[in-house]
Amino acid sequence: MKKFKSILIIILLFIIIYFLQCNFFSWFNIAGIMPNLYVVLVLFVGLFIGKKIGVVSGIIIGLILDALFGRDVGITSILLGAVGLAAEFLDRRYSKDSRITIVIMAIAATVFFEVAKYAICYFMHGIELEIMEFIRILLIENLFNSLLIIIVYAGMKKLGYYLEDGFKTKKFATRYF
Amino acid sequence: MKNKFGKTNFIGVLITTLILVIIVVVSSVNAGSSSVFNQVVSALFTPIQNGFAHIGYSMSGNPNISDVDKLKQENEQLKKENEELKNGQRELEVIKKENDTLKEYQNLKDKFSVFTTVPGMVIERSYSNYDKILVINVGAADGIKENMAVACGQGLVGHVIAVNEHTAKVQTIADTANTISANISTSNQSILVKGTIGVTQELKATSIPAEATVMQGDTLTTSGLGGIYPKGILIGTIKEIVNTKNQTDRYATIIPSVNFNTVNTILVITSSTTENKQE
Numbered sequence: 124m125k126k127f128k129s130i131l132i133i134i135l136l137f138i139i140i141y142f143l144q145c146n147f148f149s150w151f152n153i154a155g156i157m158p159n160l161y162v163v164l165v166l167f168v169g170l171f172i173g174k175k176i177g178v179v180s181g182i183i184i185g186l187i188l189d190a191l192f193g194r195d196v197g198i199t200s201i202l203l204g205a206v207g208l209a210a211e212f213l214d215r216r217y218s219k220d221s222r223i224t225i226v227i228m229a230i231a232a233t234v235f236f237e238v239a240k241y242a243i244c245y246f247m248h249g250i251e252l253e254i255m256e257f258i259r260i261l262l263i264e265n266l267f268n269s270l271l272i273i274i275v276y277a278g279m280k281k282l283g284y285y286l287e288d289g290f291k292t293k294k295f296a297t298r299y300f
Numbered sequence: 301m302k303n304k305f306g307k308t309n310f311i312g313v314l315i316t317t318l319i320l321v322i323i324v325v326v327s328s329v330n331a332g333s334s335s336v337f338n339q340v341v342s343a344l345f346t347p348i349q350n351g352f353a354h355i356g357y358s359m360s361g362n363p364n365i366s367d368v369d370k371l372k373q374e375n376e377q378l379k380k381e382n383e384e385l386k387n388g389q390r391e392l393e394v395i396k397k398e399n400d401t402l403k404e405y406q407n408l409k410d411k412f413s414v415f416t417t418v419p420g421m422v423i424e425r426s427y428s429n430y431d432k433i434l435v436i437n438v439g440a441a442d443g444i445k446e447n448m449a450v451a452c453g454q455g456l457v458g459h460v461i462a463v464n465e466h467t468a469k470v471q472t473i474a475d476t477a478n479t480i481s482a483n484i485s486t487s488n489q490s491i492l493v494k495g496t497i498g499v500t501q502e503l504k505a506t507s508i509p510a511e512a513t514v515m516q517g518d519t520l521t522t523s524g525l526g527g528i529y530p531k532g533i534l535i536g537t538i539k540e541i542v543n544t545k546n547q548t549d550r551y552a553t554i555i556p557s558v559n560f561n562t563v564n565t566i567l568v569i570t571s572s573t574t575e576n577k578q579e
Contacts, residue, residue, distance in 0.1 A: 141427075145424060145425070145427060148427075149561075151324055152324065152327075152328075153323050153324055153327045154327040154499065155327075155499035155500075156429050156499060157427065157429055159427075159428070159429075161427070188427070191424065191435065192424070192426040192428070192431065192433050192435065192469070193433075193469075194431060194433065194461065194471065194475075194477060237430070240430070241430060244430075244476070244477065248476075248477035250476045250477050251476070251494060251496075251504075253496060253497045253498070256496070256497050256498050257430075257497055260429050260430070260497065260498075260499070264429055266323075267320075270316055270319065270320045270323075271320070273312070273313065273316045274316050274317050274320070276313075277309060277313070
């Protein structure tokens with residue numbers, strides 16, 4: 124029941140982010156640049172729930188986005204899936220109880236996602252590289268993502284641990300007993 | 301201790317929110333629109349203004365207490381009337397909007413009468429900062445196919461890249477993966493126009509022939525080459541010509557005639573009437 128509830132929460136979060144990205148951030152933006160909250164959502168799911176759900180949610184969200192707006196179906200899906208997978212790797216090495224760590228993880232995930240997507244687009248469509256403009260957009264996008272994470276971190280952490288409870292089984296460190 | 305940390309966290313979140321709002325407002329003011337700033341200031345100060353107005357109103361001497369019941373009744377009556385009027389106005393607004401849309405469709409149809417077209421509306425815009433893709437509310441059921449050109453009253457919008465039953469994805473000419481062949485209005489020579497990654501939606505014209513005389517303010521139209529875009533649709537005007545050491549490398553920046561952030565009513569060009577006659 125808790126798992127089902129958790130999945131419903133992830134779906135609800137996706138719908139809220141979809142609404143924000145398509146409507147709210149079209150006017151609430153920094154110099155015309157919007158944040159990318161889909162990457163943050165997948166990272167959040169992977170960090171708190173684990174790689175399986177992280178990868179699956181990344182792939183599903185990516186597929187939906189590709190189907191709705193994508194130039195090529197599958198690219199966003201694969202990249203978001205990779206973000207979900209990397210999230211558990213990050214969870215094992217770094218603490219998610221620190222705001223700064225989460226911000227750094229989100230920056231790393233956004234940079235990986237956008238650079239990989241741009242590179243794939245470059246090879247597939249032969250687009251002209253505009254490195255300086257790309258970096259400018261990426262920097263503002265990361266600043267926006269970071270500020271939003273700082274603002275919602277407390278709620279994010281609380282919700283994250285609630286979701287974690289539903290999926291991850293508690294492991295005891297037996298050597299201490 | 302916990303309380304102290306909670307307070308610090310709250311202040312931190314508040315400061316971050318303020319920083320974000322300030323950045324957004326400043327960036328929008330710099331972009332030439334002060335409306336967001338005005339809205340924020342107005343939202344912050346309206347309650348204070350209302351409070352002052354209320355104090356001033358009550359101090360200036362107003363209705364007697366004995367009139368209160370009568371006023372209440374009148375107020376109820378007026379509220380009812382107001383509600384009815386509002387409903388009527390809402391209906392009128394809906395009809396007006398429909399009428400405007402139909403007029404716009406008709407004007408567009410007249411403008412592009414040489415082509416067989418299907419009218420549609422933009423229902424979604426890409427969430428990404430790097431793609432410039434639109435979703436329109438017409439699809440395979442309306443006869444839309446891939447690689448059909450899309451235009452609006454101001455000029456060329458882009459072409460269809462994917463079709464569903466009732467929707468289609470349009471890659472705008474400002475998208476970085478889009479390249480079109482264009483004609484310069486004054487010299488009638490062909491050049492290539494590409495989309496750029498920037499948020500300004502400017503286009504870049506390359507492969508300008510060395511002998512071509514290109515001037516700032518020249519308009520560009522589609523050349524008809526490439527098989528997707530029909531000839532003669534307006535693309536935009538030349539903003540700046542950037543000369544390089546090598547004459548063949550020079551390029552021009554172009555302001556598209558269409559604003560892709562606000563475009564709503566579009567026409568999908570299914571075929572030109574000349575093609576129909578040939579068939």
